[in-house]
Amino acid sequence: MTLDEKLGQLVQRAGGRSKALNSRLDDAELDRVRAGSVGSYLHVAGAEPLARLQKVAVEESRLGIPLLFAMDVVHGYRTIFPVPLAMAATFAPDAAERAARVAAEEATSAGLHWTFAPMIDIARDARWGRIVEGAGEDPYLGARMAVAQVGGYQGGNVLRPGSLMATAKHFGAYGAAIGGRDYNSADVSERTLQEVYLPPFYAAARAGAGSFMVAFNDIAGVPTTANRELLRGTLRERWGWQGLMVSDWGSIGELINHGVAEDRRAAGVLALDASVDMDMVGGVFADDLKAAIEKDPARLKLLDEAVLRILRAKEQLGLFDRPMAYHDTEREARELLAPDHREAARAIARQSIVLLKNEGKLLPLDAAKLRSVAVLGALATDGMSSLGSWRAQGKAEDVVTVLKGITAALPARVKVVAAAGADPRNQDLSGIPAALKLAKSADVIILMIGEDYDLSGEARSRSTLELPPSQLELARRVFELGKPVVVLLANGRPLAIPELTEKAPAILETWMLGVEAGNAVADVLFGKYSPAGRLPAAFPRTTGAVPFYYSANATGRPADPDLAKDTVRYHDLPITPLFPFGHGLTYSEFRYSDLSQSTQSVNPGERVDISITVENSGGVPSDEVVQLYVRDPVATIARPVLELRGFKRVELGAGQHKRVTFSLTPEQLAFWSPKGQWLIEAGRIDFWIGASAADLRANGSFEITKTHTGSAPAAALPTRVIVSGSN
Numbered sequence: 001m002t003l004d005e006k007l008g009q010l011v012q013r014a015g016g017r018s019k020a021l022n023s024r025l026d027d028a029e030l031d032r033v034r035a036g037s038v039g040s041y042l043h044v045a046g047a048e049p050l051a052r053l054q055k056v057a058v059e060e061s062r063l064g065i066p067l068l069f070a071m072d073v074v075h076g077y078r079t080i081f082p083v084p085l086a087m088a089a090t091f092a093p094d095a096a097e098r099a100a101r102v103a104a105e106e107a108t109s110a111g112l113h114w115t116f117a118p119m120i121d122i123a124r125d126a127r128w129g130r131i132v133e134g135a136g137e138d139p140y141l142g143a144r145m146a147v148a149q150v151g152g153y154q155g156g157n158v159l160r161p162g163s164l165m166a167t168a169k170h171f172g173a174y175g176a177a178i179g180g181r182d183y184n185s186a187d188v189s190e191r192t193l194q195e196v197y198l199p200p201f202y203a204a205a206r207a208g209a210g211s212f213m214v215a216f217n218d219i220a221g222v223p224t225t226a227n228r229e230l231l232r233g234t235l236r237e238r239w240g241w242q243g244l245m246v247s248d249w250g251s252i253g254e255l256i257n258h259g260v261a262e263d264r265r266a267a268g269v270l271a272l273d274a275s276v277d278m279d280m281v282g283g284v285f286a287d288d289l290k291a292a293i294e295k296d297p298a299r300l301k302l303l304d305e306a307v308l309r310i311l312r313a314k315e316q317l318g319l320f321d322r323p324m325a326y327h328d329t330e331r332e333a334r335e336l337l338a339p340d341h342r343e344a345a346r347a348i349a350r351q352s353i354v355l356l357k358n359e360g361k362l363l364p365l366d367a368a369k370l371r372s373v374a375v376l377g378a379l380a381t382d383g384m385s386s387l388g389s390w391r392a393q394g395k396a397e398d399v400v401t402v403l404k405g406i407t408a409a410l411p412a413r414v415k416v417v418a419a420a421g422a423d424p425r426n427q428d429l430s431g432i433p434a435a436l437k438l439a440k441s442a443d444v445i446i447l448m449i450g451e452d453y454d455l456s457g458e459a460r461s462r463s464t465l466e467l468p469p470s471q472l473e474l475a476r477r478v479f480e481l482g483k484p485v486v487v488l489l490a491n492g493r494p495l496a497i498p499e500l501t502e503k504a505p506a507i508l509e510t511w512m513l514g515v516e517a518g519n520a521v522a523d524v525l526f527g528k529y530s531p532a533g534r535l536p537a538a539f540p541r542t543t544g545a546v547p548f549y550y551s552a553n554a555t556g557r558p559a560d561p562d563l564a565k566d567t568v569r570y571h572d573l574p575i576t577p578l579f580p581f582g583h584g585l586t587y588s589e590f591r592y593s594d595l596s597q598s599t600q601s602v603n604p605g606e607r608v609d610i611s612i613t614v615e616n617s618g619g620v621p622s623d624e625v626v627q628l629y630v631r632d633p634v635a636t637i638a639r640p641v642l643e644l645r646g647f648k649r650v651e652l653g654a655g656q657h658k659r660v661t662f663s664l665t666p667e668q669l670a671f672w673s674p675k676g677q678w679l680i681e682a683g684r685i686d687f688w689i690g691a692s693a694a695d696l697r698a699n700g701s702f703e704i705t706k707t708h709t710g711s712a713p714a715a716a717l718p719t720r721v722i723v724s725g726s727n
């Protein structure tokens, strides 16, 4: 390969603007491919248009190296699934895996090889707009969702037909942006980095994620695009991961703005040195690296390594042997929105719904007794907002809106009336009186309010977690009617909704549920399915309470619920969140009993099995999410008051009980020691099993017998769960 051909492999160009895919693939672009100046395209799609491009690469360029086609296929390609935060609320990694698999089947049929997903950034400040793209606040849940998605996209073997190379992004601590302002610096301690932000990445690396993407931010002053220690040291050397590292959009050139590179050439050298292999769109590797390498030929070795990693990814995807395998237009027509894909989208959307409140068992609604229903709120007919952030090829017209779903689920004799009332996008309240008039005679009002799709996602950070003002006003006026009201909350982040929570008898958290949103919501509203999702991030009482997360370190003055002063709390707020991590009601009730453990003490390499019986005592078939939390009460450093270390979504018929066994190892209690290593200290460990981080039903403890060192982020390690004994 010539120097130019090598550099060409490092170049990723945008084949279109985000909304007009392929729009830039003109003759000049084909000439670039012929010249071997491009390694990959993003924002492209379609079996046929990409076949033409690939053909030029393999038949008309000197070396015939195939191109890599990439896109942000984040929660579906054409069949859009719930947004990732909602999928995390399933607490069912197999659901996330299934969604990723369907997305991979569709995207690969449309010529794509590579997705920029999963986004596995932990987010503890809900002002950050990208919290919607990840699994929320907890590293253990985040790691499980990361592994599930990598498995779903790649299908266990990237060579398997229908497999899409996954990208673990954004490495790292992107979610720790100060103040929740997207792209902002992260200033986390080494321990927080290792224990909270990195575990999902470690888990994704172990699961074989083919690529990683760096983050835009700096950590304690070191921009991750130039973070040699993190990228080369931690990821490649210590974790042994050798995949393809891509920059974020233009992030190499942004090293100049960060103030760590004087010019583009210096920026390119820093990124290459840190082991960034591919330059997304920025053009720095294309235009400015050659001179740097000619000046210092020692850099050629770094370039060769990067080229090799890119070629290896292409080889692993089978592109050298079967470059046209992804371009079967018949398969594409068959795959997109296939009936079983829609079915999966509906099932997963139902699993994502969280019942936040259900006073007087208002839900489920009994359709047989209803004569009329009013569906209020602009979001109930807004297909785009059901799709949410990153819609790939999703289309609003594919969406079964909430109004459509409700109407279809009810017998024809039930009168359904609908009105927008007020739209989250503006302050126009003029539609409210007409909506109220319409709703006055209805038996029940279903009020859908919240954020529209454009209020969360990249560059969509908000300074407030309150409802958009028009939405709260609409809700207030609706409650004044004094009728039964079911609130459907739509949002891409935890919201601070104390007034709504006080006034609404029933609230369903419906996030942004994808193409089958309306059917899934109707299934839950009318009792075809008991909601059982759980919050993957706490809902605070007010914006000023964030960052708020359950897994906080023990302090010298633990928050006291009664004492306003001198403990770690706001004197003007209760110490609890509005809804805690792991919270979610169902249409049934569950009894937890007969806690047992296999041993009182564990040595390194051994495990303790913790078992509990969970009985569905509420008379309605429903899932229950059983959660295991741990605490190291006395260690050489202060430890979190609780940490999730296991969960299982269990399906239970009415009256049925099952025994759930969690197998925990001492390695899962390791912490990042002041000496910079994973340490497992001898001593007592307390554990709890419960239905949320604030609803702990049974507890016990065991002893770790010996202090020893670990080798992996504790939260990344999976707890084996066995469910048995049903009757």
Ligand code: BGC
Pocket: 042, 072, 116, 169, 248, 249, 458
């Ligand atoms: C985002 C990435 C995304 C990329 C390509 C960037 O702005 O941060 O998450 O993969 O664009 O669309």
